[in-house]
Amino acid sequence: xxxxxxxxxxxxxxxxxxxxxxxxxxxxxxxxxKELDNEDLFTLCMHNTNAxxxxxxxxxxxxxxxxxxxxxxxxxxxxxxxxxxYCKEESIPFYWFDNEAVKWFKEFFNTYNHDEIKxxxxxxxxxxxxxxxxxxxxxxxxxxxxxxxxLKFIRERDGVYYAVNNKGERTYDFVDKPTKKQVKYQRxxxxxxxxxxxxRDWKEYLIGEDELK
Numbered sequence: 001x002x003x004x005x006x007x008x009x010x011x012x013x014x015x016x017x018x019x020x021x022x023x024x025x026x027x028x029x030x031x032x033x034k035e036l037d038n039e040d041l042f043t044l045c046m047h048n049t050n051a052x053x054x055x056x057x058x059x060x061x062x063x064x065x066x067x068x069x070x071x072x073x074x075x076x077x078x079x080x081x082x083x084x085x086y087c088k089e090e091s092i093p094f095y096w097f098d099n100e101a102v103k104w105f106k107e108f109f110n111t112y113n114h115d116e117i118k119x120x121x122x123x124x125x126x127x128x129x130x131x132x133x134x135x136x137x138x139x140x141x142x143x144x145x146x147x148x149x150x151l152k153f154i155r156e157r158d159g160v161y162y163a164v165n166n167k168g169e170r171t172y173d174f175v176d177k178p179t180k181k182q183v184k185y186q187r188x189x190x191x192x193x194x195x196x197x198x199x200r201d202w203k204e205y206l207i208g209e210d211e212l213k
Contacts, residue, residue: 163192
């Protein structure tokens with residue numbers, strides 16, 4: 001026995017659900033069907049939740065509450081350390097992707113738009129754990145961030161400045177408005193251009209050296 005039987009979450013995850021194991025011969029013919037019990041079903045759900053795949057065996061009615069894009073975001077939050085960090089900051093009272101989690105995520109998506117959340121997730125997983133790819137002299141060097149603090153950071157600013165290469169890939173962060181000298185160095189040394197990512201319309205704007213001091 002698992003010790004979860006007759007608990008609320010056990011009943012929630014197993015109610016009106018069946019787990020079946022099908023066996024086939026070498027020719028692809030079905031030769032056996034075994035219906036597993038609720039303990040096996042719950043073990044499978046629990047294993048995937050522990051592996052940050054809580055949505056994989058979520059109930060259909062819960063998944064139907066969200067768009068495809070929102071489910072992808074939810075999966076990333078569960079998969080990354082963002083989930084743990086956000087819980088510590090906000091004391092989120094859920095672990096499973098159940099009806100309580102659905103309520104929380106509905107409010108979450110009503111509070112923050114998709115662009116803010118996706119950029120926040122990108123930031124906390126950026127550059128091998130470094131939140132900003134900056135010079136050691138920068139005030140943002142080694143700055144500790146979680147999803148909550150990144151979202152707060154986004155709400156408090158108009159955007160961020162960074163350098164991109166010829167492929168449009170972000171390669172170096174200025175964060176705050178750079179000087180003409182900094183932008184010129186990135187251009188002459190690395191062939192990079194400076195852009196400003198607006199947190200208002202989520203578009204990149206090319207910044208010319210003549211616009212800077």
